[in-house]
Amino acid sequence: MTASENQGLLPDYLYRSRGALSALVGIAGVSTSSPCGSRRRSTLGLAQVHDDVFRQFRSGTCFDERVGSTGRSTGRDGLGKFMIPGISETRQIPLHTGEFYAYCAFGGVLSCGITHTGVTPLDIVKCNMQIDPGKYEFIGSGFKLIMADQGLKGLYKGWGPTLIGYSLQGACKFGLYEYFKHMYAEMAGEPFATDHKSLVFLAGSASAEFVADIALCPFEAIKVRVQTQPGYAKGLTDGMSKFLATEGFTGLYAGIVPLWGRQIPYTMMKFTSFEATVDALYAHVVPVPKKECSKGYQLGVSFAAGYIAGVLCAVVSHPADNLVSYLNCKKGASIRQAISDIGMFNLFTRGLPLRIFMIGTLTGAQWGLYDSFKVYVGLPTAGGATPAHGDKGGGG
DSSP, X not given: OOHHHHHTTSOGGGGOOSXXXXXXXXXXXXXXXOEETTEEOOOOOGGGSOHHHHTTOOOOOEEOOOTTXXXXXXXXXXXXXXXXXXXXXXXXXXXXXXXXXXXXXXXXXXXXXXXXXXXXXXXXXXXXXXXXXXXXXXXXHHHHHHHHHHOGGGGGTTHHHHHHHHHXXXXXXXXXXXXXXXXXXXXXXXXXXXXXXXXXXXXXXXXXXXXXXXXXXXXXXXXXXXXXXXXXXXXXXXXXXXXXXXXXXXXXXXXXHHHHHHHHHHHHHHHHHHHHHHHHHHHHTSSSOGGGSOHHHHHHHHHHHHHHHHHHHXXXXXXXXXXXXXXXXXXXXXXXXXXXXXXHHHHHHTTHHHHHHHHHHHHHHHHXXXXXXXXXXXXXXXXXXXXXXXXXXXXX
């Protein structure tokens, strides 16, 4: 892995070192004098450096890797040929600046807004199975019933609040994750932040999702009403007006606590398990280090790791998902009432197979889109920042 690839995951003090530069040149035989604005950078792959050197690696750096470039031919470049070179192919994007976070946020808009809107039919069937299990018993019959009652357009009801709500959520989730992750690592300092990276990932993702759900909650409330109550509204505009007229602004946030209960564990699992899975794939499955893989191949790894993370996310957050659907559909209901009506067993299992399929596919696609956008603008793919297991040259 190149130094720039590590920057998408860790704050700069975790991979900077002035004093270690000459030693690193001796280890890897690479140049460290390339200018980066008013700063200097190292092109050393961190996968080649032992943990004690990694903790001292503290010189300034910024992104300047070329899109689609791997430094050497590996026989894997076929997967990368479909990539369109970005307009800023050689442009340098400094870390931890407003511009950097803006790129991450916009990548989150694309990844979350597009994917959640794309799985709207699955989401409608899932929500109806959760709200009215007597009528919507199975996935297949759920699709048939909705098609019979409302036609094909019934499978796309609520796409408006879905698109806007999850675009806003994605911007906060990905952009603020990078911000909080850097901030918490700086607060923790070395060697704690280096030795306990997973704790930094967990704290950063939880904080980002807390804010993201405040942006999402009103649109989630409208989405569930439109999707589960036939005739309630056609979409976002009339649905929002009707909701505000009958339940007021505070009603839009009636489901915020269970939404936090669903989304915060989901996002903590999503980011932390993704990063761990990417490390594991490069260490034990992919036969060559990440730095030797084409960008297209790296995007394939991102999708696979995202899908695995999505399955874990679905299981962890499913009880809260049932509560969110119930509370947004039943006016004035409490969490205790929801648990009593749904039942503890059903709380964990109702609609779970469909949600595993939906969230697994959705999360895998999100990471694929997010990393594709990062590659397009000249940033490295996510994940794979852990030093090699054992010694040099490992998983990257």
